[in-house]
Amino acid sequence: MESNTARILDGKALAQKIQQELRSRIEQLTQTADRPPGLAVLMVGDNPASAAYVRNKERACQKLGIASFGRHFTADTPQEELHRAIDELNRDDRVDGILVQLPLPEGLDPVPLIYQIDPDKDADGLHPVNLGRLLRGEPGLRSCTPAGVMRLLEEYQIDLRGKHAVVIGRSILVGKPISLMLLARDATVTMAHSRTPDLTALTREADILIVAVGRPELIDESAVKPGAAVIDVGINRVTDYFGKSRLTGDVLFDSVKNVAGYVTPVPGGVGPMTVTMLMYNTVLSYCRTLGVEL
Numbered sequence: 389m390e391s392n393t394a395r396i397l398d399g400k401a402l403a404q405k406i407q408q409e410l411r412s413r414i415e416q417l418t419q420t421a422d423r424p425p426g427l428a429v430l431m432v433g434d435n436p437a438s439a440a441y442v443r444n445k446e447r448a449c450q451k452l453g454i455a456s457f458g459r460h461f462t463a464d465t466p467q468e469e470l471h472r473a474i475d476e477l478n479r480d481d482r483v484d485g486i487l488v489q490l491p492l493p494e495g496l497d498p499v500p501l502i503y504q505i506d507p508d509k510d511a512d513g514l515h516p517v518n519l520g521r522l523l524r525g526e527p528g529l530r531s532c533t534p535a536g537v538m539r540l541l542e543e544y545q546i547d548l549r550g551k552h553a554v555v556i557g558r559s560i561l562v563g564k565p566i567s568l569m570l571l572a573r574d575a576t577v578t579m580a581h582s583r584t585p586d587l588t589a590l591t592r593e594a595d596i597l598i599v600a601v602g603r604p605e606l607i608d609e610s611a612v613k614p615g616a617a618v619i620d621v622g623i624n625r626v627t628d629y630f631g632k633s634r635l636t637g638d639v640l641f642d643s644v645k646n647v648a649g650y651v652t653p654v655p656g657g658v659g660p661m662t663v664t665m666l667m668y669n670t671v672l673s674y675c676r677t678l679g680v681e682l
């Protein structure tokens with residue numbers, strides 16, 4: 389058997405490059421605009437993982453020259469108070485992007501909150517108007533993780549036209565929107581999920597394999613077609629053999645790299661692209677308000 393090592397799709401490097409571009413564009417625009425772009429993050433409760441993500445987002449904003457309007461609520465905040473906060477942010481002219489950090493604590497429903505966000509300030513691209521625009525192939529704010537994956541595929545010039553893309557996972561956050569984006573680029577898309585029989589037979593047919601299920605190291609080289617591009621959207625915290633906590637994807641990287649043509653690492657793959665596309669969406673909304681191109 390000939391040995392092979394896949395090309396690594398470096399999400400961290402691409403995220404830095406895009407953030408540099410956004411930073412210079414913001415610097416340029418703020419010489420004449422009366423305000424910088426603004427992003428508001430609504431965080432409820434004190435889930436440590438969420439708190440860490442929110443800190444990452446705030447750090448990214450600071451680096452780029454985006455004003456951040458963090459609003460932190462205790463876990464026992466009534467749903468109504470969150471609706472009032474979104475209403476205020478919708479009407480606040482300093483705010484171009486709004487997001488509700490997920491998951492919310494037990495007893496709170498994120499769906500009506502997301503529906504209430506002004507679709508033109510929907511930095512996460514999760515409002516039904518933006519999902520509808522994606523379905524219709526119209527411009528709009530795109531969901532961050534799927535948009536980040538598409539940017540990675542573009543950067544490495546991975547051909548999608550007429551190729552067989554298999555997406556594992558059918559969530560509204562990743563699986564469904566990414567399938568639509570791949571379809572818009574003329575891929576033949578198969579959506580697989582937990583009820584798909586003989587998953588391995590299917591994934592072995594994929595030229596592009598997107599894995600977004602949240603099952604640590606589900607996919608190994610036996611499930612991958614030689615030369616395929618494998619995109620790992622999973623972020624799982626697991627405890628290793630020595631009792632140490634580490635981050636791993638839905639893909640067994642060290643195995644898949646032997647057969648794949650391209651593969652994303654975790655960390656350093658899709659994760660950094662997600663945060664970057666959030667910044668991108670905020671700047672896109674800002675530019676639309678100013679009446680200029682990004």
Ligand SMILES: Nc1nc(=O)c2c([nH]1)NC[C@@H]1CN(c3ccc(C(=O)N[C@@H](CCC(=O)O)C(=O)O)cc3)C=[N+]21
Binds near residue numbers: 654663
């Ligand atoms: N409204 C909302 N929008 C989100 O976009 C959203 C959310 N809620 N809730 C949680 C998930 C998760 N998520 C991640 C973003 C970046 C990394 C990331 O940058 N990860 C680094 C590693 C970070 C580490 O070391 O912990 C990496 O993969 O290299 C991970 C996960 C956004 N989410």
